[in-house]
Amino acid sequence: MEFSLENIIGKSKAIRDVLEMVKKVARTQATVLISGDSGTGKELIALALHAHSDRKDKLFLPVNCGALPETLLESLLFGHMKGSFTGAFANQEGLFEKARGGTIFLDEIGEIPQHLQVKLLRALEAKEILPIGSTTPRRIDVRVLAATNRNLQKEVEAGHFREDLYYRLNIMEIHIPPLHERPEDIPLLVDHLIRKHNPELNRRFTGADDAVIRTLMLLPWKGNVRELDNVIEHTMILAEGDCITLKDLPASIVSAGQARPAFTYNLKEANRRFEKQHIVRVLEQVGQDRKEAAKLLDISVSSLYRKIEELEIE
Numbered sequence: 001m002e003f004s005l006e007n008i009i010g011k012s013k014a015i016r017d018v019l020e021m022v023k024k025v026a027r028t029q030a031t032v033l034i035s036g037d038s039g040t041g042k043e044l045i046a047l048a049l050h051a052h053s054d055r056k057d058k059l060f061l062p063v064n065c066g067a068l069p070e071t072l073l074e075s076l077l078f079g080h081m082k083g084s085f086t087g088a089f090a091n092q093e094g095l096f097e098k099a100r101g102g103t104i105f106l107d108e109i110g111e112i113p114q115h116l117q118v119k120l121l122r123a124l125e126a127k128e129i130l131p132i133g134s135t136t137p138r139r140i141d142v143r144v145l146a147a148t149n150r151n152l153q154k155e156v157e158a159g160h161f162r163e164d165l166y167y168r169l170n171i172m173e174i175h176i177p178p179l180h181e182r183p184e185d186i187p188l189l190v191d192h193l194i195r196k197h198n199p200e201l202n203r204r205f206t207g208a209d210d211a212v213i214r215t216l217m218l219l220p221w222k223g224n225v226r227e228l229d230n231v232i233e234h235t236m237i238l239a240e241g242d243c244i245t246l247k248d249l250p251a252s253i254v255s256a257g258q259a260r261p262a263f264t265y266n267l268k269e270a271n272r273r274f275e276k277q278h279i280v281r282v283l284e285q286v287g288q289d290r291k292e293a294a295k296l297l298d299i300s301v302s303s304l305y306r307k308i309e310e311l312e313i314e
Contacts, residue, residue, distance in 0.1 A: 007045055009192045010185035014177040015079055018045065021174050026052035031124060033109075034147040038174030039226030042147035043107065043173055050103040055143055056104030061095050066111030071188065074116055078123075084133025084300055088295045096129050098293045099142045110150035110161060144169075177227065179221040186217050189225060194244070196248040208244035215246065217259035240309075275313040279304075283313075 005019050010025065015213055024047045025032055034042045038239050043062060050060045065073060071085070079094030108110070123129050124144060128137040146169050146277055155161035179185070190213060208216075221227055229251060232244075239248035279297065286292040294304040307313075 005048055008041065008048060010182060012182035012185050014182050017107050018174060018176060021172075022048050023052070025172050027040060027054060028172075029143055030171050031144045031146070031169055032171070033152070033173045034145065034176065035152075035173060036149065037178045037224055038145075038149045039224030040176040040178060041225055042149075043105065044146065046103075046105040046107075046145045049145055050105075052101070053143065055102050059099050060103045060105065061099045062105040063095060064107045066108035070113045071114070073112070075120070076131065077116070077123060078119060078129045079131035081131055081133035084131075084243060088133070092131075094131060096123060096127065096140045096142055097138060101141055103143045103145060106144065106146040108148060109146040110148040110155055112154055114160075117162045121162065121168060124165075124168045142256060144294075179224045179282065179286070182220075183217040186228070187202060187213050189228060190216065190232060192299050193229055195238050197233050201233070203236055204241070204242055205236060205244060207241050209246075211246045212244050212249060215249065215254060218257045219253065238269070272311065275307070276313060279307060279311065280313055 005022065007094050008015065008019060008022075010016075032046075033051060034045050035044055046062070047060065050056060063073075063076065067074065075088075075092060075233050077094050078090050079097060080092050082088055082091050100228055106120075119129065123140060126137075127141070130137050152161055152166050152170070156163045157232070190208050194207060200238060206294060216228070216231075221229070233249065234250065235244055235248050239245075241248075279293070282293045282296050283290075285303070286296065290304055291301055294301045295302065299307075
């Protein structure tokens with residue numbers, strides 16, 4: 001399997017910290033929990049861990065635990081014996097056995113049903129599984145990587161996830177921050193995505209202009225890198241020329257970017273923007289009643305008037 005850390009794009013400190021953690025953890029046998037919002041690239045991190053491990057020449061088997069019915073998931077992971085349920089016409093080896101010497105990646109681990117959590121815990125602790133319909137445990141040799149977009153600690157507190165399994169999975173945790181927390185990664189990501197899609201779409205785009213990059217850096221990207229990828233591919237299909245410009249972007253993206261203030265690293269300016277936004281919201285809530293707003297803000301009315309003038313609040 002060919003995979004390098006360069007497949008994980010970014011220059012932000014957050015991404016550099018993630019890559020450093022991958023390098024340290026990859027060559028161990030430790031179980032790793034990869035956390036982060038949907039679309040942040042958790043499977044890429046799992047691939048990097050496998051590709052830089054001693055198991056890199058063996059299988060990497062990904063499983064989406066939330067995409068399969070409970071019975072099918074159990075059979076897929078642990079296997080089954082002939083006649084153990086309707087439709088079981090032959091013995092079936094599970095992925096824990098198929099991945100011999102390799103890595104199994106359990107995506108959306110928070111979706112796994114309670115009774116399968118028990119079987120997974122045994123697989124991690126005893127290094128053995130019990131196929132459906134069998135009474136004889138089978139030894140396994142596999143590294144487990146898991147990923148979730150849920151807060152598993154809260155799931156444990158709510159009684160939805162076993163505490164012992166959580167601690168067994170969370171020997172090492174690698175957290176991927178959402179894209180809106182690292183806008184400085186967007187220029188590199190856009191360049192990477194354009195190069196990725198050029199051959200797929202039979203296009204020859206050289207990049208995106210500065211206005212496009214500035215606009216994309218302002219957006220919240222709730223779908224993270226996956227959403228950015230979708231926007232870039234959509235734009236490349238319809239755009240003309242060899243460089244993506246603002247007129248090529250979907251109108252909704254342009255308007256959303258124009259509605260947000262430009263990103264700043266300057267702490268004083270960031271505080272000023274927050275203060276202005278906060279005062280405007282309070283004034284709106286009290287129907288522009290300055291006296292009531294001052295009371296809620298815990299400042300004098302004269303101080304509020306000065307703030308309104310200083311911050312140029314209309």
